[in-house]
Amino acid sequence: MSRFAANLGFLYAHKPFEARFAAAAEDGFKGVEYASPYEWPAHVLAQHLQEAGLQQVLINTPAGGADAAGVRQAWAQGLRGTACLVGQEKAFRYGVELALEYAQALACPRIHVMAGVATAADAGDRRTWLHRLAWAAEKAASNSQHPVTLLLEAINHVDMPGYWLHTQAQAFAALQEIGHPHLAMQMDFYHCQMTEGDALAQWQRYAPSRLVQHIQIAGAPGRHEPDVGQLPWQELLVALDEAAYPGWVGLEYHPQTTTTAGLGWLKQLHL
Numbered sequence: 565m566s567r568f569a570a571n572l573g574f575l576y577a578h579k580p581f582e583a584r585f586a587a588a589a590e591d592g593f594k595g596v597e598y599a600s601p602y603e604w605p606a607h608v609l610a611q612h613l614q615e616a617g618l619q620q621v622l623i624n625t626p627a628g629g630a631d632a633a634g635v636r637q638a639w640a641q642g643l644r645g646t647a648c649l650v651g652q653e654k655a656f657r658y659g660v661e662l663a664l665e666y667a668q669a670l671a672c673p674r675i676h677v678m679a680g681v682a683t684a685a686d687a688g689d690r691r692t693w694l695h696r697l698a699w700a701a702e703k704a705a706s707n708s709q710h711p712v713t714l715l716l717e718a719i720n721h722v723d724m725p726g727y728w729l730h731t732q733a734q735a736f737a738a739l740q741e742i743g744h745p746h747l748a749m750q751m752d753f754y755h756c757q758m759t760e761g762d763a764l765a766q767w768q769r770y771a772p773s774r775l776v777q778h779i780q781i782a783g784a785p786g787r788h789e790p791d792v793g794q795l796p797w798q799e800l801l802v803a804l805d806e807a808a809y810p811g812w813v814g815l816e817y818h819p820q821t822t823t824t825a826g827l828g829w830l831k832q833l834h835l
């Protein structure tokens with residue numbers, strides 16, 4: 565059975581961030597993910613992971629910023645990555661290098677490279693995006709002590725209007741064009757269902773490529789537990805097993821009540 569990771573940016577949200585590691589471990593999780601580790605020194609996060617006996621399975625590149633203060637402010641300023649934004653070369657490189665440092669310190673094997681939101685001032689550019697992804701993949705590959713895989717995730721326009729990368733096809737085409745072994749796909753079934761309307765068909769389309777190396781899940785619409793809404797979550801989990809998907813499934817949703825109370829769908833799988 566696939567392995568499930570708690571997304572600490574979404575789950576246990578009523579607890580202070582530092583307390584979410586122990587809460588996830590108590591619920592039986594072995595892995596965690598969260599988008600932004602940059603508010604804390606890496607060694608502090610590494611300590612939380614070690615104390616709770618958890619693996620860090622995914623982080624994101626920063627939402628923006630070309631220095632430490634800029635990185636901390638970027639999300640609140642509405643930035644959602646820089647990879648496709650022509651004017652953000654310095655921030656992109658700074659962000660990738662910082663993410664690689666954190667990944668090494670947290671022993672995290674995957675980084676989601678956020679593409680960015682197109683604006684009137686910077687509409688985004690595909691050639692820039694591809695060129696930067698190729699540069700970043702070389703960086704990720706070149707650390708012989710801790711090579712990392714960089715991931716592309718399509719995000720729907722209801723939750724993130726104007727986000728550059730919003731279809732699975734866009735991500736897949738970019739990966740095929742660049743053809744780098746350290747670049748892969750992160751398929752978030754929630755976004756998939758919201759944009760394409762058929763998460764199961766999308767999984768079946770891209771699974772044979774083996775390029776999908778991280779999955780996230782939430783019910784759609786609403787982004788609550790997978791069993792709330794129209795997502796065919798049971799069929800999807802069966803399909804992952806049938807394809808011998810070897811990676812993690814991140815639980816990236818807003819629980820309807822508490823995280824622990826909402827884990828019934830997972831417990832019924834008898835893992």
Ligand SMILES: O=C(O)C(=O)[C@H](O)CO
Pocket residue numbers: 599624676717719752755780816
């Ligand atoms: O929004 C999502 O689905 C993500 O996974 C991104 O990491 C943004 O936080």
Ligand SMILES: [Mg+2]
Pocket residue numbers: 717752780816
């Ligand atoms: Mg996601």
